[in-house]
Amino acid sequence: MTNTIAEPKTMQTEAPAMATSNTASTLDALKQKIMATRGAEYPEQYSPKNLINPGKLKDGERAALRIAAALIRRQRITLVADFDCDGATGAAIMKRGLLMIADALTAKQATPNGTESAHIDVVIPDRFNYGYGLKPELATEVIHPLNPDLIITIDNGIASHEAADLIATWGKPDEDKGAPDLIITDHHLPGDTLPQAYAVVNPTQTDCQFDSKALCGAGVAFHIVLLVRRAIVQLLGQTSNGKAAASRMRGVALNTLTDLVALGTIGDMVPMDANNRLLTKIGLDRINKGYQMPARAAHEKGYLSYGLRALLEVANVTAPVTATDLAFQVVPRINSVGRLTKPLAGVNCLLADNPETAATLAGECDTLNTERKQVQATMEAEARADLDKMMADGDALADTSSTDPQAALIFHNDTWHTGLVGLIASRIKERTGGAVVCFAPEKAPDEEVEAARREQANQAEWRDSDLPEQVDPSDADINWLKGSGRSDNVHLRDALAYIASRDPDILMQFGGHARAAGLTLYRPHLPKFRRLFAEAVDHLLSTAPLDNQTFDDGPLPAVHRSFPLAHWIERQPWGQQFPEPQFTQAFQVKQVNVLKEAHQRLVVTDADGQGEPFPLMWFRSVDERTPPLKEGQTVTLGYRLTVNRFRGNNTLQGIVTERKG
Numbered sequence: 001m002t003n004t005i006a007e008p009k010t011m012q013t014e015a016p017a018m019a020t021s022n023t024a025s026t027l028d029a030l031k032q033k034i035m036a037t038r039g040a041e042y043p044e045q046y047s048p049k050n051l052i053n054p055g056k057l058k059d060g061e062r063a064a065l066r067i068a069a070a071l072i073r074r075q076r077i078t079l080v081a082d083f084d085c086d087g088a089t090g091a092a093i094m095k096r097g098l099l100m101i102a103d104a105l106t107a108k109q110a111t112p113n114g115t116e117s118a119h120i121d122v123v124i125p126d127r128f129n130y131g132y133g134l135k136p137e138l139a140t141e142v143i144h145p146l147n148p149d150l151i152i153t154i155d156n157g158i159a160s161h162e163a164a165d166l167i168a169t170w171g172k173p174d175e176d177k178g179a180p181d182l183i184i185t186d187h188h189l190p191g192d193t194l195p196q197a198y199a200v201v202n203p204t205q206t207d208c209q210f211d212s213k214a215l216c217g218a219g220v221a222f223h224i225v226l227l228v229r230r231a232i233v234q235l236l237g238q239t240s241n242g243k244a245a246a247s248r249m250r251g252v253a254l255n256t257l258t259d260l261v262a263l264g265t266i267g268d269m270v271p272m273d274a275n276n277r278l279l280t281k282i283g284l285d286r287i288n289k290g291y292q293m294p295a296r297a298a299h300e301k302g303y304l305s306y307g308l309r310a311l312l313e314v315a316n317v318t319a320p321v322t323a324t325d326l327a328f329q330v331v332p333r334i335n336s337v338g339r340l341t342k343p344l345a346g347v348n349c350l351l352a353d354n355p356e357t358a359a360t361l362a363g364e365c366d367t368l369n370t371e372r373k374q375v376q377a378t379m380e381a382e383a384r385a386d387l388d389k390m391m392a393d394g395d396a397l398a399d400t401s402s403t404d405p406q407a408a409l410i411f412h413n414d415t416w417h418t419g420l421v422g423l424i425a426s427r428i429k430e431r432t433g434g435a436v437v438c439f440a441p442e443k444a445p446d447e448e449v450e451a452a453r454r455e456q457a458n459q460a461e462w463r464d465s466d467l468p469e470q471v472d473p474s475d476a477d478i479n480w481l482k483g484s485g486r487s488d489n490v491h492l493r494d495a496l497a498y499i500a501s502r503d504p505d506i507l508m509q510f511g512g513h514a515r516a517a518g519l520t521l522y523r524p525h526l527p528k529f530r531r532l533f534a535e536a537v538d539h540l541l542s543t544a545p546l547d548n549q550t551f552d553d554g555p556l557p558a559v560h561r562s563f564p565l566a567h568w569i570e571r572q573p574w575g576q577q578f579p580e581p582q583f584t585q586a587f588q589v590k591q592v593n594v595l596k597e598a599h600q601r602l603v604v605t606d607a608d609g610q611g612e613p614f615p616l617m618w619f620r621s622v623d624e625r626t627p628p629l630k631e632g633q634t635v636t637l638g639y640r641l642t643v644n645r646f647r648g649n650n651t652l653q654g655i656v657t658e659r660k661g
Contacts, residue, residue, distance in 0.1 A: 027560055031568060034553055034581050040274070046281040048255065050274075054223035055230075058208035063183045063199035064227035066150065068235060071102050071118055071228070075149035078121045078180075080134050081347065082155040082217065083338030085331045089264030090154040090185075090218040091122050092307075092350035093257050097225030100256075101232060104248040121146050124343040127419060131442075131482075132511075132518060134160035139167055148180045155217025155268075157184035157195065158202055159511045164195035185220045187270070188511055189493055214271040218264025219279060222257055229254060256302025258283035259290070260350060263308065265575070266323050267331035269515075272575035280323065280573035288320050295355050307350040310362035318645050322570045324580070333362070336369040339419030376420050383411055383424050383438065387431070406432040407489060408537035410530045412481065416440035422484035422516065435487035435495065435537050442482035442520055479523045480508075485516065490540035492517040498536040499529065506532065514546060555585035556641065558611055566643045566652060582657055586636045587614075589629050600628050602656075607634050615644070618656035636660040 028042070035042040055061055070077055077098070081091035102117035123142055125131065130138040133156035143151060151167065153160070170179040181198040194200050201220060203210040215223070233249045236242030262283025265276050272280065290304025291312065298304040308330070312321060315329035334346040342364065349361035387409070409432060411424070421438040428436045485492050496510040496517055506529055510519035521529055556565075574580040587604035590613060595601055602616040616639060622628050629635060639654035 023559055026557075027562075027565060030557075030560055030565070037551055037553065038578050040277075040578070044277070046278055046285075048278075048282060050278055052211050052275050054210075054226045056208075056210040057201050057203060057220075057223060057227075058205055058210070059199040059201050060210075060224065060227050061231065063185070063201050063224060064231040065235075066181055066183060066198055067098070067152070067224070067228045068231040070150045071098060071105060071232070072235070073149075074118065076119045076121070076147060077150045077152065078123060078143055078146050078148035080123045080125075080138070080143065080151060080153045080156065082133065083124050083127055083343040084155070085267030085334040085338075085346070086217045086264045087124065087155040088334050088338070088346040088350060089260045089267065090216075090221040091124065091347045093218055093260050093264070094152065094154055094221045094225060095120050095122060095351060096260075097222070097254055097257055098228065100252050100254070101225070101229055101249065104252050105232070105245055107245070107248065121148070122344070122347055124338070124347060126343055127338065131520070133157060134163040136163050136166050139163045143167075144170065150181050150183065152183045152185060154185055154221050156186055156188070157197075158186040158188050158190045158200070159195070159509070160184070161193070161195045164197055168196055185217070185224055187215050187217050187220055189513065212273050212275040214273045214276055216265050216268035216270045216276075218261055218268070219270075219276065222254075222261045222279070225254055225257065253302055255282070255286070259287045259304055259308055262287065262323075262573075263326055263330060266326045267334070269327075269576050272573060272578035276575070277573045277578060280575070284321065284323065284571070284573060291319050291321055299355075305350060305352075306355050306358035307352045307361065310352070310355065310358035311349065311365065314359075314362045314366045320567075320570055323572075323574050324642075327575075332372070333365040333369045336372040337365050339372060339417075340368050342368065372420065375417055376423055379413070379416050379420055379424050380427055382413055382416075383428055384431075386411055386413075387428060404434070404541075407434045407541060408534040409434055409436045410439070410526075410533060411436070412439040412526065414441055418442055418482040421482065422486065422518070425484055425486040429486040429488055433488055435485065435490050435492060435533075437483045437485035437519075437533065439481040439483045439526070442480040481521055481523055481526060483519045483521065485512070485519070487515050487517075487546070489546055490537050491544065491546060494544070495533065495536040495540055498539060499532045502532055502535075503528065551579050551582060552638065553581045553583050556583040558606070561614065561641065561652065563643065563650075563652065566641050569641060570643065580640055582638045582640060583654075584636065584638045584660060586634055587616075589631055589633045589635060592629055592631055594622055594628050598622050600656075602629065614654060615651065616654040616656050621656070 032042040035044065067077070079091050079094055081087035098120060099118055106117045123138070123146075125133070125135070125138050125142075130142075134153055164182055164184075167182050168179050183199045183201070184195060184197045185201045187202060187204060189204050190202060201224060202208065203213050203215050203220065229249055229252055233246045236246040236249070258279065260283070262280045265280050270276060286303045287308070290298035290301075291309065293301075293303065295306060295309055298309065299306050311330045311333055312325070315333065317325045317329050334349075337343060337345040345361055345364050345368070349358060349365060352358035352361060390409070391405070409428060411428065416424070416438070418440045421440050425436040425438040428438070487495070491514040493510070493512045493514065496507065496512070496519055500507050500510065506521060506525050508520040508522065510517060512518055569581060572580075586607035588607055588609045589602060589604055591603040593601040598620055600618040600621050602618060603613045604616055605611050605613055616637070636659070637656050638658040638660060639656045642653050642655055644651050644653040
């Protein structure tokens with residue numbers, strides 16, 4: 001193993017294309033095969049005309065008419081968003097879009113951020129004080145003082161029954177009016193009943209006719225904004241005084257919001273069905289056009305917001321901006337502010353109306369992301385150590401899955417950060433392929449709920465031989481546990497629903513999707529949860545396992561290990577269930593360089609040692625149990641074809657995704 005590596009003089013660098021007609025023809029055939037494997041056509045038509053009609057969203061038009069009325073009457077609107085990237089982008093889309101519409105209503109010159117033609121507040125809960133979503137405490141302490149006429153949730157609310165009931169009892173504190181109207185926009189799976197609200201817009205409702213069930217929260221918000229513009233045109237176009245405003249409304253360029261729609265869609269890792277691919281491709285194209293323009297011009301013309309540009313720049317992303325750049329460079333920086341201490345920093349960055357403010361807020365996001373990485377690294381090491389211990393100790397797995405010891409795994413550590421347990425669950429899931437839930441101490445709920453739980457703690461149904469004989473509920477921060485799960489083998493929310501059906505008292509709350517979910521439980525319930533979770537996973541594995549279709553695009557002919565193919569790959573909207581091409585073939589290792597004791601930088605040739613040298617990067621491939629590859633070794637690897645841009649030089653590079661065999 002060498003300590004340094006020199007780029008071979010024959011390394012392929014970018015040059016003007018000299019492809020023959022035969023090469024171009026076979027390259028088109030390869031692209032067609034890649035797309036067909038994923039159920040798509042080549043070339044795919046990315047026209048806005050192919051977007052699904054937003055009017056198919058159940059309650060969408062009803063919600064839009066209410067929002068339109070609020071803008072016309074200049075009523076106070078409060079947006080309540082989730083603290084992740086999807087929530088932040090959704091809130092920014094909704095506020096920017098409604099302000100642009102309000103500008104057109106008042107005949108002001110519309111800009112990407114609008115002006116204060118409408119009163120719109122954004123609330124994102126501090127996860128440590130209020131937890132996830134619209135809660136009674138958040139409603140009472142944060143939303144009610146804002147005196148809203150209309151409350152709109154974004155990327156949350158579908159399970160907020162208690163808060164919805166509470167809001168319905170409010171009256172305006174300074175006027176003799178009724179309670180504010182509540183509109184819920186969400187994409188998480190609903191339960192058996194819906195919260196009481198003026199409208200509930202969620203494509204995953206069973207009776208919703210929208211043709212895609214894969215919209216993220218930001219995508220739902222974007223479609224609502226489209227419907228609001230349509231509603232105002234219809235309302236004003238019916239009156240002689242409103243026809244001029246209706247005409248201005250038609251000119252509101254809501255396609256300028258698609259940069260954020262793309263970011264939210266990629267960030268929430270929803271399936272990249274045809275509608276999401278179209279939204280993402282439109283957004284990526286606008287981002288790249290704007291990234292090549294001066295910042296002010298790009299912002300004012302609506303190609304790229306100051307905030308998103310600042311996040312790209314602080315992450316040192318170079319053009320062209322790809323879906324991978326957004327997923328691994330921008331999304332973590334926005335998520336980190338919600339995971340740690342400043343939930344509004346991300347959405348404020350995306351809404352910044354000047355480059356200086358955007359740069360400052362992007363810097364805060366970057367600093368918190370660095371802090372997040374440090375904390376996460378410690379937690380990951382502890383989780384890996386726990387996993388190794390569990391694998392070595394058969395008794396430790398006695399309450400996991402009977403069919404596969406790694407199918408259902410539970411981790412708990414009182415020193416862990418509640419904002420990062422989902423990331424740890426994801427890392428363990430990648431390593432084991434099972435369903436994983438990680439727990440950390442959670443702040444207790446309000447006194448009334450806590451008192452009810454204390455009473456339950458003394459009931460006979462809680463008395464179990466392996467629970468503590470005495471529980472001290474006064475130590476609230478210790479006795480409540482916040483869990484976050486990730487899964488590739490079973491539908492995680494269905495697993496939690498199964499547990500709730502077996503024991504209705506075991507979970508205080510839960511929600512989520514097929515592959516990610518969150519929950520809160522009382523500490524004494526953890527052993528019982530561990531057993532029921534294993535039972536739920538066993539049940540779902542035998543009755544309804546998740547479809548984990550994998551894509552392997554086979555060996556890549558040397559003639560197509562080329563810039564034309566790499567550039568085409570860069571421009572596509574890859575994502576969940578529409579993965580970036582992975583090629584698999586045998587290589588002979590010529591050079592190895594270990595970076596930061598964790599990553600391998602390789603130079604390989606074809607398995608017979610012939611052909612041009614090809615560089616590969618293999619991240620997180622070396623640890624105490626996995627040594628690096630050896631020079632001269634033949635190994636079969638799966639990899640993605642990329643362009644490495646460094647100091648003005650562009651070279652082809654593969655990113656290793658897995659070792660075969």
